[in-house]
Amino acid sequence: MATITVQRPKLAWHEKWFISPFIKGMKLTLAHAIKNLFLLIGRKEKTTMEYPEQKWDSHLPDYYRGAPALVTDEHGRERCVSCQLCEFICPPKAIKIIPGEIPSDDPWAKVEKRPKEFDIDMIRCIYCGMCEEVCPEQAIFLRKDYAITGTSRAEMLHDKKRLYEIGGKRVGLVNKWNELK
C-alpha cells in the first residue's frame, strides 16, 4: 500500500508575516481580474452568464432530462396507449393516468386504448427519466425545458392537453401500429 504523509510547507522568514501572503494573494486575484476584464472586452465565453437573456440551452445534450411531455407521431396519433407503466415506475408518484377507450369508428381503433386523462404534477416530478426509460411506445420524452414555473398549484399540474402541447410532434419513431392489424 502506497501511502504518503502530507508534508507541511516550511515557511521562509518573510512568509511568517502577514504582509507576504497578502501580497501574493493580491497578485493572484489581480491576475484573475485582468483576465476576466479581457474576456469581457473580447466578448468571449465569460465566467458568468446573464441568465434570462443568455441561456445555456445550446450546450444541452439531446438526452438532457428536462420536463416530461407526451408526443404525437407524424400521423397525428397519440403515441400513448395508457399502459400505465410510467405511472407505476415514477419514484415520486407524479403521474396519474385514467385510461380511456378509442371509439370503433376512429382510424386508429385497433390501438384500443389511449389516456382519457394524463396528469403530471410538476411539483412532484424529479426529472429522473424513468418514465421515458420504461415507456414501451415511445410516447413520453424528457425535453430540454428546465424552467418550469407557475404561480399556483393548478398551473403546475400539466394535464393531457398541455403535455401534448409541450411535446408536439416527433418524427422518426418506431410505428409498429402501421404494420399490425
Place this chain on the structure above:
Amino acid sequence: MPPVTQEYEAPDAATKAARQLETLEETTTDLVGEKLVLNMGPSHPATHGVLRLVLELDGEIITKADPDVGFLHRGDEKIAENMHYNQFVPYTDRLDYLAPLANNVAYAMAVEKLLGWELPARGQAIRVICCEMARISSHLLGVGVFAMDVGAMSVFLYTFYEREKIYNLSELLTGARFTTSYTRIGGQIRDLTPDFIAGLKKFLDEVVPVIDETDALLSKNAIFINRTQDIGFISKEDAIAYGMSGPNLRASGVDFDLRKAHPYLGYEKYDFDIPIGAKGDCYDRYLVRMEEMRQSVRILKQVLANLPEGPINVAESKGLLPKKEKVLMKMEELIHHFIIATQGIDVPPGEVYFGHENPKGELGFYIHSKGGGVPYRLKIRSPSFVNLSILSKLLPGHMLSDIPAILGSLDFVMGECDR
C-alpha cells in the same frame, strides 16, 4: 495492525487558555463564572446546512458541545422499503448532494453485491470515472468552503468555477447537471460519449493549475495557518474509536482507504497513493484533501489512457430491462419488459453490506432482502453522521471562533447526515 500510540503536546492556545481558566474558576464567584448556553444554527453559514450546535460557553471557551442533527430528515431508509431497487436510485442523488455520482455507484454496487453480479470492464471503468469526478468535485467545494469559513473568500470562487466544469461534464454524461441518477442495478443508463471523454481530458489539464493556485493561496498563508494549525486535533485512537472515515480519518494518520483495503471496481489496477496526515489537526485535513484531488486526477488519467471497449451493463438475461429496440417490435421482449418493470429485479434473500469510499468517507449500504424486488430493510451508513459524532469531544476547550474552522475541516453534508 496494532494501534500505534504517539503522544503530542497540546500546544494550542485554546487548550492552554482552558487550563488557565480552570485554575481561575476556583477563585471567581458564581456570578462571574456563570456559563452561557448558545445555540449555533440550525441555519448558520458555518454549519453547511442545518446543523444545530448547543454550546456551553465559559467566556469564549467552549466547555460543552452538543450537536443536534435531524433537521433534514426525510426518511430515505423507510422510503426504500416501499419501492423497487431501481426506483431508489434518484433518492441516492440527494444523500451527499455534492457527489451524487459516487452515491449512485455505491448504491448500485451494494445491490449488485447481493445479486452476485459483476460489471464488465468498461462498466467498471465508467464507474471509477464517476467516483473520482465526484471526489474532485466534493473536495474542490470542501476546500473552497473551508477557506471561506476561515476568511479567504477568493479561493472559494476559483474552486467553484472549476466545479462548474464538472457539472457540465456530468450533464454530458448523464443528461442532468445535479440529480444525476446515472446508475441502475447492473449498469449505467448511458455510455460515455466522445464529447465527454474529450471534455474530461481537457478538464484534467485545467484542474491541476487550479489546485496549485489554491495551494499557493492557502498552504503558506500565515492567516490560514494560524487559524487551522493545532486546532481541532483528533488523535489516531479517537478517530478510530469514533468510527471516522475518509479524509478525516486519514488526516489523523490512519492508513485506511477502502479503495486499497478492499479493492472494488478494479481499483487495484490503478496506481495511486493514499495521503495521510502527521498530526490530525484542521490543517492536515486540508492538506489530505488537496493531495486526494491530485491522486484522483492521476487515477482519471490512467482510466482514460486504457479505457476498455465492450458492453457497459451486465448481460441482459440476468434481469435487466430489455433493449428498447426489441421492446418496441417484439412481443416476447415486451412481455419481459413489463414483468421486470412491474416486479423489479428478483433479488435473492440475504443480507449484504457494501462500503464505498465516498469523498466524505465510507458510505455504506446495508440491505436486508427477503427476496423479490423490494428491500425488506435498507440502512445507510452515512459518513457525515459518523464524522460529526466526534464534535462533542472535539469542540470543548476550543474558542468559539474556532468552530467555523473545525466544521469546515470536517467537511460534512447534512443531506447525507440526516438522510
